[in-house]
Amino acid sequence: MSITKRFWISLIFSLPMLANMILMPFGWMLPGGNWTQLILTTVIMVISARPFWQSAWASFTKHHSNMDTLVAIGTVTAYVYSIYAMVTKQPVFFESAAFVTTFVLLGQVFEERMRNNASNAVEKLVDLQAKDAEVMRDGKLVKIPLSDVVVGDIIRVKPGQKIAVDGMITEGTSTIDESMVTGESMPVSKKTGDKVIGSTINSNGTFMFKAEKVGDDTMLSQIVELVKKAQNSHAPIQNLTDKVSDIFVPAVLIIAILTFVVWYVLLGASVASSLIFAVAVVVIACPCALGLATPTALMVGTGRSAKMGILIKNGEVLEAVNDIKSVVFDKTGTITVGKPEVTDIVGNEKAVLKVATGLEQSSEHPLASAIVKKAEENNVSVPKVSQFKAIEGKGVSALIDDKESFVGNDKLLDDVKIDAKLEQQVIKLQEEAKTVVFVGVENKIIGLIAIQDAPKETSKEAIADLKARGLKTVMLTGDNKRVADAVAKQVGIDSVIADVLPSDKADHVKALQQDGKVAFVGDGINDAPALTVADVGIAMGSGTDIAIESGGIVLVKNDLRDVDRALALSKKTFNRIKLNLFWAFIYNILGIPVAAGIFYGIGLTLSPELAGLAMAFSSLSVVTSSMLLNKAKITSKAKFA
Amino acid sequence: MVKILVLIVGLAIIGFIGWWFFGKHEVAEISADVSDKGQSIDVEVNGGYSPETVVLKKGVPATLNFTRKDKSSCLDRVVFSDFGINQALPINEKQEIKIDTTKAGEYQWACGMDMFHGKLIIK
Numbered sequence: 001m002s003i004t005k006r007f008w009i010s011l012i013f014s015l016p017m018l019a020n021m022i023l024m025p026f027g028w029m030l031p032g033g034n035w036t037q038l039i040l041t042t043v044i045m046v047i048s049a050r051p052f053w054q055s056a057w058a059s060f061t062k063h064h065s066n067m068d069t070l071v072a073i074g075t076v077t078a079y080v081y082s083i084y085a086m087v088t089k090q091p092v093f094f095e096s097a098a099f100v101t102t103f104v105l106l107g108q109v110f111e112e113r114m115r116n117n118a119s120n121a122v123e124k125l126v127d128l129q130a131k132d133a134e135v136m137r138d139g140k141l142v143k144i145p146l147s148d149v150v151v152g153d154i155i156r157v158k159p160g161q162k163i164a165v166d167g168m169i170t171e172g173t174s175t176i177d178e179s180m181v182t183g184e185s186m187p188v189s190k191k192t193g194d195k196v197i198g199s200t201i202n203s204n205g206t207f208m209f210k211a212e213k214v215g216d217d218t219m220l221s222q223i224v225e226l227v228k229k230a231q232n233s234h235a236p237i238q239n240l241t242d243k244v245s246d247i248f249v250p251a252v253l254i255i256a257i258l259t260f261v262v263w264y265v266l267l268g269a270s271v272a273s274s275l276i277f278a279v280a281v282v283v284i285a286c287p288c289a290l291g292l293a294t295p296t297a298l299m300v301g302t303g304r305s306a307k308m309g310i311l312i313k314n315g316e317v318l319e320a321v322n323d324i325k326s327v328v329f330d331k332t333g334t335i336t337v338g339k340p341e342v343t344d345i346v347g348n349e350k351a352v353l354k355v356a357t358g359l360e361q362s363s364e365h366p367l368a369s370a371i372v373k374k375a376e377e378n379n380v381s382v383p384k385v386s387q388f389k390a391i392e393g394k395g396v397s398a399l400i401d402d403k404e405s406f407v408g409n410d411k412l413l414d415d416v417k418i419d420a421k422l423e424q425q426v427i428k429l430q431e432e433a434k435t436v437v438f439v440g441v442e443n444k445i446i447g448l449i450a451i452q453d454a455p456k457e458t459s460k461e462a463i464a465d466l467k468a469r470g471l472k473t474v475m476l477t478g479d480n481k482r483v484a485d486a487v488a489k490q491v492g493i494d495s496v497i498a499d500v501l502p503s504d505k506a507d508h509v510k511a512l513q514q515d516g517k518v519a520f521v522g523d524g525i526n527d528a529p530a531l532t533v534a535d536v537g538i539a540m541g542s543g544t545d546i547a548i549e550s551g552g553i554v555l556v557k558n559d560l561r562d563v564d565r566a567l568a569l570s571k572k573t574f575n576r577i578k579l580n581l582f583w584a585f586i587y588n589i590l591g592i593p594v595a596a597g598i599f600y601g602i603g604l605t606l607s608p609e610l611a612g613l614a615m616a617f618s619s620l621s622v623v624t625s626s627m628l629l630n631k632a633k634i635t636s637k638a639k640f641a
Numbered sequence: 642m643v644k645i646l647v648l649i650v651g652l653a654i655i656g657f658i659g660w661w662f663f664g665k666h667e668v669a670e671i672s673a674d675v676s677d678k679g680q681s682i683d684v685e686v687n688g689g690y691s692p693e694t695v696v697l698k699k700g701v702p703a704t705l706n707f708t709r710k711d712k713s714s715c716l717d718r719v720v721f722s723d724f725g726i727n728q729a730l731p732i733n734e735k736q737e738i739k740i741d742t743t744k745a746g747e748y749q750w751a752c753g754m755d756m757f758h759g760k761l762i763i764k
Contacts, residue, residue: 001712051711052713055711057688058689066715066756112714115718232722232726233722238755241755245756247662250658250661250662253658254655254658254659257651257654260651261648287754295754
């Protein structure tokens with residue numbers, strides 16, 4: 001029988017006894033007196049309360065105990081004693097057993113509903129998926145179920161349709177609403193060659209795209225997997241409740257026995273009133289509130305952040321965010337757009353570009369692609385290159401037309417000299433936040449290429465938000481000091497650590513950890529060690545897989561302002577966990593002594609019925625408080641400043 | 642006289658509770674049956690989990706079959722926090738839970754309220 005049915009039966013059979021209790025002072029009595037009460041309560045005990053005993057007994061045989069143990073012992077004690085009292089013509093309290101059962105079940109009905117709501121977020125995400133897709137098969141478009149789509153399929157998407165899987169547009173243009181996956185509310189325009197994400201909604205154009213990821217590999221599936229793991233993860237703060245819950249119920253039983261013994265033996269109270277105190281103790285104690293405090297808040301908090309495009313991987317990260325003192329940023333791709341462009345070329349443009357493209361052709365460095373792109377625009381042909389060598393942290397060299405040629409950053413200047421006039425130009429360009437690349441042939445610099453990677457529009461606001469939160473902001477970059485300083489000034493970062501070799505990033509994070517916990521925000525393969533070392537690693541969603549793997553928080557939207565939102569949400573969730581635990585503990589710590597009759601002297605006592613009601617609402621209030629996290633305001637502090 | 646008797650009985654019950662719940666008691670530990678298709682094990686949920694400790698072979702696909710016989714809402718979900726699994730257990734229905742056994746180690750599982758625990762050993 002379901003909990004809801006058990007509750008209704010219990011309620012209906014309790015009502016006559018409630019009427020009896022309320023109307024007694026007015027001279028109305030339940031017809032049949034104690035006999036009616038006995039019958040009503042017996043029905044409740046047999047139908048509604050029996051599962052409590054069954055569960056309590058099953059756990060008892062395994063040397064365990066749970067909330068049901070307490071409810072079962074409390075109600076059975078009241079019931080059995082009342083029968084004894086009836087036989088010996090003493091006052092009975094059948095209604096205690098009945099009401100406690102009703103209230104506890106009421107609490108469970110609500111709680112079950114709320115817990116299901118709290119865990120629904122993930123199922124809603126999965127429901128976002130398209131059900132079918134129009135796929136090109138044998139030269140014809142056919143509608144097939146989503147599960148039959150394979151990698152390489154060409155799929156047509158009409159206006160208003162959902163995109164089935166992840167892929168790349170092969171034909172057509174459109175704007176796409178990606179809010180369900182990225183949380184970004186503005187529609188994004190896409191053209192041939194752009195990536196599309198499964199489960200997002202196509203708004204106005206019709207286009208064809210090639211499926212690249214299907215099934216469990218799609219971005220949505222990955223997000224769902226991540227959120228599921230996060231929602232069920234363990235927060236370190238839970239270790240405390242784990243320990244408490246192991247000993248909680250037996251401890252309460254011992255306290256209840258002591259209560260009875262003290263009242264009956266030492267204080268000389270009657271068996272009935274001593275027993276009432278003991279029953280109240282058993283009934284009011286609620287281990288569930290303690291157990292529910294952390295998981296429910298974690299579930300709602302991580303679910304809500306996922307909707308905003310912020311994936312928090314587990315409870316540990318959430319807890320670590322609380323003590324963060326400084327936030328360290330990688331520059332390229334994190335603070336800046338990550339798409340550098342060539343702005344100036346000093347020297348013979350054609351010759352400089354030719355050497356540079358030759359050397360950078362096969363490099364994956366973002367600066368290299370800027371140079372190659374510029375060369376393509378200017379129709380500069382790529383020369384033959386041999387004996388390619390990388391100079392770590394400095395640049396590359398190779399033979400072009402039998403001449404030793406090189407491209408690199410200013411660390412190359414340790415080996416090659418430049419004249420004063422050129423040096424002036426270098427400084428001027430760097431102060432404009434442009435990265436300068438030196439191009440040389442046979443130990444002589446033949447020219448400079450200035451490349452600029454503009455900061456993201458939102459970076460400045462993002463940094464201001466974090467500073468308003470009282471956090472120190474640091475930029476960590478392999479770039480030249482002057483360029484780094486110029487970018488830092490533009491976005492308002494406090495301090496800059498420049499000229500860092502990729503392999504040293506993690507060491508710098510470690511050094512910063514001396515002054516308190518550090519969050520690191522990055523996106524590249526070279527950021528992965530730093531993301532792992534940092535107390536909280538925050539990876540940009542556009543970043544490399546390895547960065548996303550290493551980070552504890554992933555920002556799907558690539559919006560730097562989400563760093564602040566992620567911190568705010570984590571803090572809110574963690575504070576809610578603490579609040580829940582506080583109330584759950586306080587409730588038990590205050591409730592048990594009151595129920596035991598310690599404050600009897602000042603007239604403060606608790607009947608078993610009220611204890612049952614309080615118990616039902618304690619776990620309910622914890623779940624409600626967690627659900628309220630969905631409504632909590634997430635605002636940046638800078639807006640108020 | 643009655644009071645002294647009550648006192649003695651009370652203390653005796655306290656002693657029993659202490660021994661029964663806090664004393665050392667053997668925990669059922671069972672290794673899964675390995676067949677061609679994989680390994681599987683049945684776990685009964687009734688006032689806790691039996692067996693409470695499950696040993697799985699590393700690298701062999703594993704299925705745990707949970708059947709809840711207990712009406713308590715405490716046990717209506719089973720959570721494997723390391724695997725991101727949070728499975729509802731409808732009463733008297735066998736629920737298959739697939740476990741990824743690629744990484745050896747000891748993992749905890751718990752009921753939805755974190756009151757009952759079980760242990761999974763992959764080796």
